[in-house]
Amino acid sequence: MSNLTYRYTGPLPLGSVVAHYCGAAGLTTTKGAPVWRLEGLGAEEGYTLTVYHNDVPVAVFKGALSNEGRLEIGGQLLKLIRTTQGRPALGEWGTLVGVRPTKMFHKLWDIDENSDTPPAAEPSNPDEPGTVINGCDTAVQVLRKRFDVSEPKIELLKAVATLQRPFVAPHETADREVSVYGGIPFCQTHCTYCSFPYGLIQDYRRIPEFLGAFVNDATQLKGLIETYGLQVATVYMGGGTPTSLGDEDFATALAALAKLHRENSEFTVEAGRPDSVTPHKLATMAKLGVNRISINPQSMHDDILKAVGRGHTAAAIKELYAYVRSYTNFAVNMDFIAGLPYQTLSHMEENLDYVCQARPENVTIHTLALKRGSPLYDGVGREAMPEAAAVEEMVARSKERLEAAGYVPYYVYRQQYMTSQTENIGYTLPGYICEYNIRIMEERQSILSVGPGSSSKWMRAPEYRQLQQHMPKDVSVYIDTLSALLEKRSRLCKKFWEG
Ligand code: SF4
Structure with missing residues (x-):
C-alpha cells in the first residue's frame, strides 16, 4: 500500500477543496485501502471533516458552510498531513494551493x-x-x-x-480579443512522465481524415472570428507534438491555423522534439508567419532522455538549435524538467550551462509532476526519482542562475502531485514574453480552440470563464462528431457575443 493515498466521502464542495489540499501534499486517491480516510459532513452549523490515518481517527476539523470554511479545513488538513510525513507543517507556499x-x-x-x-x-x-x-x-x-x-x-x-x-488588466476592447489554439494530438514516443491521452502517430490510421477535420474546424472558426469582429492576439499550435506530422501534413495543418493569424502578431509552434523537426517544416513555419517555436530538451543528458522515453539525444537538440539560429528569426523557448529519474543537481547545472551559453529567448523550468496514467506513476523509473529536497535545490539553482544571466520570470503555475513544493516558471529575456502563455495561465481572455482534446473558453470581466467547450480527446470521435461540435461552438459564440 502506498503511504500517499487517500479516500474522501462526503459533500462535493468540501471534497473538491480536500482534493486540492491532498494533491498539494502529494496524495492520490485509491480504490484500494487508503492510508488517509477522510469523512466529510455538511450541516447548517458548518462542515466537519473527520480524518483517519491507517484507520485510527486522528483529527476533526470544522469550518463554516462557505468557501472560507472549506479553505480553513483544507489548510488544517494540509498541515496535519505534512507533519505526519515528517515535514514542516507549512512549505514555502503556505496553505495556498491551486494551479494558478x-x-x-x-x-x-x-x-x-x-x-x-x-x-x-x-x-x-x-x-x-x-x-x-x-x-x-x-x-x-x-x-x-x-x-x-x-x-x-x-x-x-x-x-x-x-x-x-x-x-x-481589464480594458474596454478585451471582450473581443481572443487567442487561438490548435492542438495536434500525436507524438512519436510516449515520455514516461506524461499522461498523454492520445495515440502514437505511427499507430494512427486515419491521418488524412484527421487533417480534413482539423482544416474544417479552423475554417469554421475563421468564419466566427469574422462574424463577431474578433481580434486575434496570438496563435499557438501545440499538442502532443505538432511536428510529428509528416512534412506535407504539417504544412496543411499549419496553413489552416495561419489563416487565423494576424500579421506581425505572436504565432508559436511547439516543435518539442528535435527528431520530429525537418528543414522543410521550419521553412513552412517561416513562410506562414510563425515567429516563435518551442524546442524542448527536458534534459541535456542522453541516459536520462533514454530513461524517460524521449527518443532523441542532447546532440540533436544542439544541432536543431544551431540550425534554427542560422536559418530563421524565430524566438525560441526551451523546456527543462527538474526531478526526472536519475537526475542530480550537477545534471541541472549542466543544463543551465548550456542554456546560459545558447541564450534562447525563453526558458521554462518545470518540476516533475507524478501524473496518474503515466508510465512513471505506474512504476517505470519511479525508484530512481530524486528526493523532494534535491528537486527543490535544482529549481532554486535554476532561478538563481537564470536571473543572473538576465532572464526574468514572466509566468508561474503549479501542478498537483508535483514531486516537491515548488512551481513551474517561465523565464524570458527582456522584451520576449510569450503573450499566449500569460493568457492561458491567467484565463482573462477568450481562447478559441481547434483540434481533438482542445478547450475553448469564453471569458469576460469581472468573473471570467463564462462558457467552455472541450473537444473529445479521442481523435476518431472528434472526426466522426465534428459537425455537432462545430454547431455547438457557433451557438456558444452567439450566446457570448450576442447575449
Ligand atoms: S512529447 Fe510531450 S505530449 Fe508527447 S508524450 Fe512527451 S511530454 Fe507527452
Whole structure:
C-alpha cells in the first residue's frame, strides 16, 4: 500500500477543496485501502471533516458552510498531513494551493482597483496602520496573512503579476480579443512522465481524415472570428507534438491555423522534439508567419532522455538549435524538467550551462509532476526519482542562475502531485514574453480552440470563464462528431457575443 493515498466521502464542495489540499501534499486517491480516510459532513452549523490515518481517527476539523470554511479545513488538513510525513507543517507556499497563484493575485489586485479607495501614488508600506495601499499590495497582504506564503514566493508572484499586468488588466476592447489554439494530438514516443491521452502517430490510421477535420474546424472558426469582429492576439499550435506530422501534413495543418493569424502578431509552434523537426517544416513555419517555436530538451543528458522515453539525444537538440539560429528569426523557448529519474543537481547545472551559453529567448523550468496514467506513476523509473529536497535545490539553482544571466520570470503555475513544493516558471529575456502563455495561465481572455482534446473558453470581466467547450480527446470521435461540435461552438459564440 502506498503511504500517499487517500479516500474522501462526503459533500462535493468540501471534497473538491480536500482534493486540492491532498494533491498539494502529494496524495492520490485509491480504490484500494487508503492510508488517509477522510469523512466529510455538511450541516447548517458548518462542515466537519473527520480524518483517519491507517484507520485510527486522528483529527476533526470544522469550518463554516462557505468557501472560507472549506479553505480553513483544507489548510488544517494540509498541515496535519505534512507533519505526519515528517515535514514542516507549512512549505514555502503556505496553505495556498491551486494551479494558478498569479490568477488569484490579479483578482485581488482588481478588487482593490475597483474599490472606492484610490491607489497610492507612492509605494506604500502595507503593514503600517492607516496606510493607503494599492491593489498589488492588497494581494501581497492576503498571501502573507491569510495563506502564510513565504516572502520569496510572494516576491516571485508580485514580480510576475506586475510584469503581466498590462496584458491582463481589464480594458474596454478585451471582450473581443481572443487567442487561438490548435492542438495536434500525436507524438512519436510516449515520455514516461506524461499522461498523454492520445495515440502514437505511427499507430494512427486515419491521418488524412484527421487533417480534413482539423482544416474544417479552423475554417469554421475563421468564419466566427469574422462574424463577431474578433481580434486575434496570438496563435499557438501545440499538442502532443505538432511536428510529428509528416512534412506535407504539417504544412496543411499549419496553413489552416495561419489563416487565423494576424500579421506581425505572436504565432508559436511547439516543435518539442528535435527528431520530429525537418528543414522543410521550419521553412513552412517561416513562410506562414510563425515567429516563435518551442524546442524542448527536458534534459541535456542522453541516459536520462533514454530513461524517460524521449527518443532523441542532447546532440540533436544542439544541432536543431544551431540550425534554427542560422536559418530563421524565430524566438525560441526551451523546456527543462527538474526531478526526472536519475537526475542530480550537477545534471541541472549542466543544463543551465548550456542554456546560459545558447541564450534562447525563453526558458521554462518545470518540476516533475507524478501524473496518474503515466508510465512513471505506474512504476517505470519511479525508484530512481530524486528526493523532494534535491528537486527543490535544482529549481532554486535554476532561478538563481537564470536571473543572473538576465532572464526574468514572466509566468508561474503549479501542478498537483508535483514531486516537491515548488512551481513551474517561465523565464524570458527582456522584451520576449510569450503573450499566449500569460493568457492561458491567467484565463482573462477568450481562447478559441481547434483540434481533438482542445478547450475553448469564453471569458469576460469581472468573473471570467463564462462558457467552455472541450473537444473529445479521442481523435476518431472528434472526426466522426465534428459537425455537432462545430454547431455547438457557433451557438456558444452567439450566446457570448450576442447575449
Ligand atoms: S512529447 Fe510531450 S505530449 Fe508527447 S508524450 Fe512527451 S511530454 Fe507527452
